[in-house]
Amino acid sequence: MMENWYELIRIQPFEDTRGSLKKLLMISQLKQNKKIEEIYVLFSNQGSVRGNHYHKETLEYFSVISGEAKVALKNLHTGAFEEIVMSANNNVILKVPPYVVHAFKNEGEEPFIMVAISSKEYNKDDTDTFPMIII
Numbered sequence: 657m658m659e660n661w662y663e664l665i666r667i668q669p670f671e672d673t674r675g676s677l678k679k680l681l682m683i684s685q686l687k688q689n690k691k692i693e694e695i696y697v698l699f700s701n702q703g704s705v706r707g708n709h710y711h712k713e714t715l716e717y718f719s720v721i722s723g724e725a726k727v728a729l730k731n732l733h734t735g736a737f738e739e740i741v742m743s744a745n746n747n748v749i750l751k752v753p754p755y756v757v758h759a760f761k762n763e764g765e766e767p768f769i770m771v772a773i774s775s776k777e778y779n780k781d782d783t784d785t786f787p788m789i790i791i
Contacts, residue, residue, distance in 0.1 A: 661731040663751040664740075665717075680719050680749055681773050690715060693777040698770040700725070700762045705791055707759040711784045714776040716758075718742070718750040723768030728791040730757040737790070742770075759791040 665685065669676040681692070700706055700723075710732060718727075724743040730736070732755045742750060752758045762768050776784055 661734065661736060662729055662738075662753065662756055665749040665751060667747050667749060669747060678719070678721075678747070680771060681717055685751075686775075687715075690775050692773055692775060694772075694774040696772050696774075698760075698768075698772060700760065700768050700770070702762055702765055702767070705759060705761045708757070708789045708791065709759075709785045709787050710757040711754050711776070712786070713754055714774055714784045715754065716752045716775070717773040718752065718758075718760075719748075719771045720744055721769050721771055723762065723766050724764050725768045725770060726761040726763050726791070728757075728759045728761070730788075730790050731755070732757065739791075757788045757790050759789075761791050 667678055669678045698706060720742045721744050724741060727740045727742055727750065729738050729752070742748060760770065778785070
């Protein structure tokens with residue numbers, strides 16, 4: 657599903673008797689002159705909130721691989737706001753471009769685990785992270 661200011665990329669897992677395989681990102685999904693500089697895994701406990709920030713240059717992809725996350729998104733250009741729920745079961749990758757505030761909240765009892773893929777490596781001396789609380 658394509659939105660004006662973020663994208664939910666539907667994926668089709670490969671499944672057999674062993675389980676399933678989910679491709680999170682392929683080079684064909686990246687725009688020209690974009691690269692991946694960082695991949696990390698988030699473990700978020702009950703009640704915790706992550707994000708509440710935006711980037712001016714960084715493009716990010718997120719996928720919940722266990723549990724469930726409430727996701728809040730705000731477009732700084734238009735003011736549009738949306739909340740969605742992501743889980744390991746809905747088979748989507750969230751693509752968040754620059755100038756979209758994003759936040760993730762664990763409202764469940766179990767931790768959620770999320771993979772994050774970023775086009776810019778975090779550098780505490782030259783950060784592209786700008787706080788803004790939306791959840």
